[in-house]
Amino acid sequence: xxxxxxxxxxxxxxxxxxxxxxxxxxxxxxxxxxxxxxxxxxxxxxxxxxxxxxxxxxxxxxxxxxxxxxxxxxxxxxxxxxxxxxxxxxxxxxxxxxxxxxxxxxxxxxxxxxxxxxxxxxxxxxxxxxxxxxxxxxxxxxxxxxxxxxxxxxxxxxxxxxxxxxxxxxxxxxxxxxxxxxxxxxxxxxxxxxxxxxxxxxxxxxxxxxxxxxxxxxxxxxxxxxxxxxxxxxxxxxxxxxxxxxxxxxxxxxxxxxxxxxxxxxxxxxxxxxxxxxxxxxxxxxxxxxxxxxxxxxxxxxxxxxxxxxxxxxxxxxxxxxxxxxx
Amino acid sequence: xxxxxxxxxxxxxxxxxxxxxxxxxxxxxxxxxxxxxxxxxxxxxxxxxxxxxxxxxxxxxxxxxxxxxxxxxxxxxxxxxxxxxxxxxxxxxxxxxxxxxxxxxxxxxxxxxxxxxxxxxxxxxxxxxxxxxxxxxxxxxxxxxxxxxxxxxxxxxxxxxxxxxxxxxxxxxxxxxxxxxxxxxxxxxxxxxxxxxxxxxxxxxxxxxxxxxxxxxxxxxxxxxxxxxxxxxxxxxxxxxxxxxxxxxxxxxx
Numbered sequence: 264x265x266x267x268x269x270x271x272x273x274x275x276x277x278x279x280x281x282x283x284x285x286x287x288x289x290x291x292x293x294x295x296x297x298x299x300x301x302x303x304x305x306x307x308x309x310x311x312x313x314x315x316x317x318x319x320x321x322x323x324x325x326x327x328x329x330x331x332x333x334x335x336x337x338x339x340x341x342x343x344x345x346x347x348x349x350x351x352x353x354x355x356x357x358x359x360x361x362x363x364x365x366x367x368x369x370x371x372x373x374x375x376x377x378x379x380x381x382x383x384x385x386x387x388x389x390x391x392x393x394x395x396x397x398x399x400x401x402x403x404x405x406x407x408x409x410x411x412x413x414x415x416x417x418x419x420x421x422x423x424x425x426x427x428x429x430x431x432x433x434x435x436x437x438x439x440x441x442x443x444x445x446x447x448x449x450x451x452x453x454x455x456x457x458x459x460x461x462x463x464x465x466x467x468x469x470x471x472x473x474x475x476x477x478x479x480x481x482x483x484x485x486x487x488x489x490x491x492x493x494x495x496x497x498x499x500x501x502x503x504x505x506x507x508x509x510x511x512x513x514x515x516x517x518x519x520x521x522x523x524x525x526x527x528x529x530x531x532x533x534x535x536x537x538x539x540x541x542x543x544x545x546x547x548x549x550x551x552x553x554x555x556x557x558x559x560x561x562x563x564x565x566x567x568x569x570x571x572x573x574x575x576x577x578x579x580x581x582x583x584x585x586x587x588x589x590x
Numbered sequence: 591x592x593x594x595x596x597x598x599x600x601x602x603x604x605x606x607x608x609x610x611x612x613x614x615x616x617x618x619x620x621x622x623x624x625x626x627x628x629x630x631x632x633x634x635x636x637x638x639x640x641x642x643x644x645x646x647x648x649x650x651x652x653x654x655x656x657x658x659x660x661x662x663x664x665x666x667x668x669x670x671x672x673x674x675x676x677x678x679x680x681x682x683x684x685x686x687x688x689x690x691x692x693x694x695x696x697x698x699x700x701x702x703x704x705x706x707x708x709x710x711x712x713x714x715x716x717x718x719x720x721x722x723x724x725x726x727x728x729x730x731x732x733x734x735x736x737x738x739x740x741x742x743x744x745x746x747x748x749x750x751x752x753x754x755x756x757x758x759x760x761x762x763x764x765x766x767x768x769x770x771x772x773x774x775x776x777x778x779x780x781x782x783x784x785x786x787x788x789x790x791x792x793x794x795x796x797x798x799x800x801x802x803x804x805x806x807x808x809x810x811x812x813x814x815x816x817x818x819x820x821x822x823x824x825x826x827x828x829x830x831x832x833x834x835x836x837x838x839x840x841x842x843x844x
């Protein structure tokens with residue numbers, strides 16, 4: 264009866280235009296290697312790969328922060344775990360990416376389960392501090408791996424094989440793979456947030472007391488989201504190791520985690536494209552400003568404050584408002 | 591007699607020196623609406639919180655459908671069939687009305703650890719939600735964001751969420767709180783219908799509603815039950831009158 268007319272509850276604001284925006288971004292990213300042939304060269308593609316990998320991580324963090332209300336200050340630790348899993352396996356002679364990926368994701372999942380089981384018992388500021396503490400543990404643990412470069416990091420001498428091929432040894436191969444991973448992550452996280460699981464997670468952000476009195480163990484749903492986000496970040500870490508051929512503990516530093524939070528807030532939390540736009544914008548601004556002045560953070564800081572003050576809902580919120588004014 | 595669906599035995603709870611639940615025995619039978627009345631601070635909500643699992647009693651036992659649930663979590667008790675509404679409106683403000691209720695229905699319909707299918711398009715959940723909304727006359731408001739509802743509508747949504755979970759028992763903590771006269775009269779009529787389907791433990795200050803709905807009334811004062819019986823018995827009970835009815839509330843609560 265009424266089911267059909269209410270088939271879609273809570274349609275996100277302007278779902279179509281969000282898809283168009285994402286389409287434009289992905290198309291632009293796909294064109295960058297071609298543009299780079301004429302201008303920018305390896306520098307431009309390398310910058311784009313870096314931005315895309317960070318966008319993957321930011322999107323996974325938004326699942327926690329935006330949709331789950333869980334402000335994790337240790338998310339970069341999962342990137343580092345993934346990157347080191349790849350770095351160590353490649354150093355030890357395991358080259359196949361189809362082996363490296365599951366190991367990296369498994370390691371991240373285990374760490375997420377163990378640390379998350381503790382973190383999820385806290386909330387608010389305590390949650391932020393305890394995720395920070397776990398992140399720092401990973402940072403120092405990786406820095407103490409004497410046989411894998413310790414604080415100096417680990418240079419990776421050979422690219423991973425992709426099902427026996429040398430696809431990931433080429434710049435184009437890496438670029439295409441990272442772009443596919445980004446589009447896949449973007450689509451996956453959107454599906455998750457719209458699923459039954461995502462609905463419970465989003466509800467628990469608004470009112471955990473109500474959600475548990477409906478019969479849901481909020482803890483289990485949050486912990487699961489933490490594991491999923493950690494595994495996605497670990498995939499990004501593997502891609503990073505492949506791209507940079509070098510991993511170091513600084514991948515997991517708390518400053519990195521802080522940057523990720525800024526990216527998500529900057530772009531707009533819990534929106535379809537917020538984390539994606541936030542990450543790309545962050546990298547571009549960082550690159551542009553740091554080419555102008557060594558003290559680029561002096562400009563970047565006030566810029567962030569302006570966006571926080573005047574663009575509530577981040578860049579995506581700003582875009583929506585501009586669009587709203589026109590129509 | 592079918593026996594009690596919910597049994598409290600020797601329940602005791604203190605916050606420091608303040609005893610809020612002082613050896614309470616209470617039964618809720620099938621098909622019954624049992625009202626709990628008492629002045630503010632008597633420990634009514636604290637008692638509901640112990641039944642729902644939000645608070646752990648210091649001593650005593652709570653059994654539900656013959657099973658000891660004293661050590662179960664809030665979520666596990668809800669799964670067992672204890673549904674509740676809150677005195678202070680507790681809804682999901684960013685979700686639509688429909689999604690608020692569909693989430694409650696989702697708990698009764700298989701696993702929620704499903705990660706890819708679109709929950710908002712599951713007609714079975716939406717139909718169940720619409721049915722619960724229909725019982726409270728909220729079906730025309732299904733697509734409104736819950737935070738934008740009027741106060742009275744939020745109170746109704748609160749109940750729709752509780753009902754959509756298909757509980758075996760409803761714990762209603764002041765469903766009429768803050769409602770106007772017309773609103774609470776209409777809600778009383780709705781609850782008279784709902785009462786036929788679920789045993790209800792009702793906390794309410796609106797005495798008119800209590801005497802229309804309740805089959806049994808217990809009077810709680812300073813954490814202890816001082817009188818219990820049919821509405822007529824309690825109305826005439828001198829202890830109950832002194833403690834509560836005759837005091838600041840005379841039949842018709844302000």
